[in-house]
Amino acid sequence: xxxxxxxxxxxxxxxxxxxxxxxxxxxxxxxxxxxxxxxxxxxxxxxxxxxxxxxxxxxxxxxxxxxxxxxxxxxxxxxxxxxxxxxxxxxxxxxxxxxxxxxxxxxxxxxxxxxxxxxxxxxxxxxxxxxxxxxxxxxxxxxxxxxxxxxxxxxxxxxxxxxxxxxxxxxxxxxxxxxxxxxxxxxxxxxxxxxxxxxxxxxxxxxxxxxxxxxxxxxxxxxxxxxxxxxxxxxxxxxxxxxxxxxxxxxxxxxxxxxxxxxxxxxxxxxxxxxxxxxxxxxxxxxxxxxxxxxxxxxxxxxxx
Amino acid sequence: xxxxxxxxxxxxxxxxxxxxxxxxxxxxxxxxxxxxxxxxxxxxxxxxxxxxxxxxxxxxxxxxxxxxxxxxxxxxxxxxxxxxxxxxxxxxxxxxxxxxxxxxxxxxxxxxxxxxxxxxxxxxxxxxxxxxxxxxxxxxxxxxxxxxxxxxxxxxxxxxxxxxxxxxxxxxxxxxxxxxxxxxxxxxxxxxxxxxxxxxxxxxxxxxxxxxxxxxxxxxxxxxxxxxxxxxxxxxxxxxxxxxxxxxxxxxxxxxxxxxxxxxxxxxxxxxxxxxxxxxxxxxxxxxxxxxxxxxxxxxxxxxx
Numbered sequence: 080x081x082x083x084x085x086x087x088x089x090x091x092x093x094x095x096x097x098x099x100x101x102x103x104x105x106x107x108x109x110x111x112x113x114x115x116x117x118x119x120x121x122x123x124x125x126x127x128x129x130x131x132x133x134x135x136x137x138x139x140x141x142x143x144x145x146x147x148x149x150x151x152x153x154x155x156x157x158x159x160x161x162x163x164x165x166x167x168x169x170x171x172x173x174x175x176x177x178x179x180x181x182x183x184x185x186x187x188x189x190x191x192x193x194x195x196x197x198x199x200x201x202x203x204x205x206x207x208x209x210x211x212x213x214x215x216x217x218x219x220x221x222x223x224x225x226x227x228x229x230x231x232x233x234x235x236x237x238x239x240x241x242x243x244x245x246x247x248x249x250x251x252x253x254x255x256x257x258x259x260x261x262x263x264x265x266x267x268x269x270x271x272x273x274x275x276x277x278x279x280x281x282x283x284x285x286x287x288x289x290x291x292x293x294x295x296x297x298x299x300x301x302x303x304x305x306x307x308x309x310x311x312x313x314x315x316x317x318x319x320x321x322x323x324x325x326x327x328x329x330x331x332x333x334x335x336x337x338x339x340x341x342x343x344x345x346x347x348x349x350x351x352x353x354x355x356x357x358x359x360x361x362x363x364x365x366x367x368x369x370x371x372x373x374x375x376x377x378x379x380x381x382x383x384x
Numbered sequence: 385x386x387x388x389x390x391x392x393x394x395x396x397x398x399x400x401x402x403x404x405x406x407x408x409x410x411x412x413x414x415x416x417x418x419x420x421x422x423x424x425x426x427x428x429x430x431x432x433x434x435x436x437x438x439x440x441x442x443x444x445x446x447x448x449x450x451x452x453x454x455x456x457x458x459x460x461x462x463x464x465x466x467x468x469x470x471x472x473x474x475x476x477x478x479x480x481x482x483x484x485x486x487x488x489x490x491x492x493x494x495x496x497x498x499x500x501x502x503x504x505x506x507x508x509x510x511x512x513x514x515x516x517x518x519x520x521x522x523x524x525x526x527x528x529x530x531x532x533x534x535x536x537x538x539x540x541x542x543x544x545x546x547x548x549x550x551x552x553x554x555x556x557x558x559x560x561x562x563x564x565x566x567x568x569x570x571x572x573x574x575x576x577x578x579x580x581x582x583x584x585x586x587x588x589x590x591x592x593x594x595x596x597x598x599x600x601x602x603x604x605x606x607x608x609x610x611x612x613x614x615x616x617x618x619x620x621x622x623x624x625x626x627x628x629x630x631x632x633x634x635x636x637x638x639x640x641x642x643x644x645x646x647x648x649x650x651x652x653x654x655x656x657x658x659x660x661x662x663x664x665x666x667x668x669x670x671x672x673x674x675x676x677x678x679x680x681x682x683x684x685x686x687x688x689x
Contacts, residue, residue, distance in 0.1 A: 116570050117550035124545065171508060176500035195481035196556045200549050203476060203511065207544035210515045214540060217533030224529040228522030231536065235519060239512035240429065244505050245422035251501045265421050
């Protein structure tokens with residue numbers, strides 16, 4: 080495979096900005112406004128949902144749809160649901176029983192503001208709302224019900240015990256253990272990779288992509304998902320503290336099993352480059368409509384935060 | 385409305401035993417077997433799922449289907465999903481950050497056996513698996529996809545911030561506060577009533593009940609759900625410690641807002657009787673196929689555990 084040294088393509092930043100604005104607007108409309116006796120928990124859901132996320136998963140869902148000829152509009156409810164799931168996972172991961180993080184994206188974590196009980200429940204509420212939002216699309220919008228059920232199945236699989244929840248379990252249980260290449264790959268593929276792959280694949284399914292297109296886009300997503308998490312590990316070592324908004328070096332301090340801890344910084348960077356090349360290679364059967372996916376693959380390891 | 389003093393009807397215990405066996409078998413087949421790096425979390429999911437639950441929500445789902453002429457088989461995946469959701473809610477409710485309970489049904493709670501991180505993740509895993517199980521039915525079994533999406537919407541609504549999660553939020557935030565009739569009714573209707581109502585209504589929807597039947601069964605479920613939780617409160621005051629398997633009087637010790645704390649024991653018992661009468665009254669347009677629902681309504685407040 081031919082290797083090309085890549086920078087963030089010129090076109091991708093405006094694309095990301097444009098789609099992020101669309102996603103943010105849809106999230107604002109989708110999320111409940113705090114009211115009633117349980118209002119504080121709803122405030123807590125809102126707090127983490129609008130705490131400066133990159134909206135990578137929703138944007139990948141949109142770009143996956145566009146790559147097979149669809150539009151953002153068709154997939155917006157599912158795109159929002161993906162961000163609900165991602166946000167719930169951050170709230171739960173930050174809890175004292177898990178990673179015990181006080182800051183994320185430069186802001187106090189959910190439980191440090193609202194307390195552990197409310198944070199736990201806000202996470203549960205966001206996860207549940209994600210499935211509500213997806214199911215509702217089945218009769219509120221014009222969408223193929225079979226496609227939608229496949230997407231709900233795919234996303235719940237990727238977020239569940241065989242995916243994100245499984246990855247987080249091993250992430251926690253591996254703290255302080257001897258570096259192990261198979262274990263760190265398991266963690267990253269499950270904790271981060273599977274939901275990212277499900278995000279981009281869901282877009283392709285909902286937009287009516289062929290089976291072959293779905294498979295190619297899913298392989299793309301698996302590679303980008305792993306590359307993205309390796310880049311996160313690298314940023315935790317050598318990122319800019321002011322840009323990152325959380326403690327640099329926190330992974331090492333906690334004995335986290337990361338790519339740098341197993342393969343070193345140089346090895347990790349080599350792997351993430353190879354993964355991005357391989358991801359872009361999965362798209363060779365696609366025309367220029369897949370350019371955003373190509374750009375996002377490069378961006379996934381070039382970003383500063 | 386004519387009031388009839390009721391005992392547990394003779395027929396309902398064998399019915400509950402029979403359906404519980406069907407549900408237990410389906411749950412055994414549906415739940416993952418522990419394996420792989422995240423095996424302990426899967427063991428933890430299994431632990432709470434088979435810790436002696438009554439399977440009330442799955443049985444109500446089946447009885448709801450039968451009441452409109454359907455069968456258990458059609459609704460078993462959704463029935464299992466309801467038990468996954470109920471079990472997740474118990475695991476999270478028992479956590480130190482929430483109710484901090486060490487025992488449930490006579491067994492150590494999930495986090496006392498597996499630790500808080502694994503318990504939290506096992507709960508997340510069960511909630512996510514519930515939606516996976518339901519969505520999978522859409523292409524693995526012969527079911528109306530529109531009905532299934534409505535059921536996923538209904539159950540996620542009932543389990544979410546407007547239902548169970550909202551109720552639990554207020555349950556926690558009301559501890560030690562002045563007894564308030566409106567607050568305790570909010571807690572019980574949301575924390576317990578909404579998922580019970582969704583369970584029985586889901587059965588009716590999946591089995592192709594008419595809109596009128598669905599509405600009647602949903603009203604039945606709302607009444608039974610509230611009655612069931614009031615009966616729980618009463619059992620916490622005057623239940624048999626050996627049968628209950630958890631601390632009698634624990635609600636009072638914790639300053640929980642319960643029906644007895646607001647209305648007294650006599651007032652609570654009167655209300656639960658009225659609710660059961662009213663629930664059965666909702667079924668007046670149904671023939672003998674709804675007898676199990678009538679029996680379960682009476683059982684909901686006559687049980688010893």
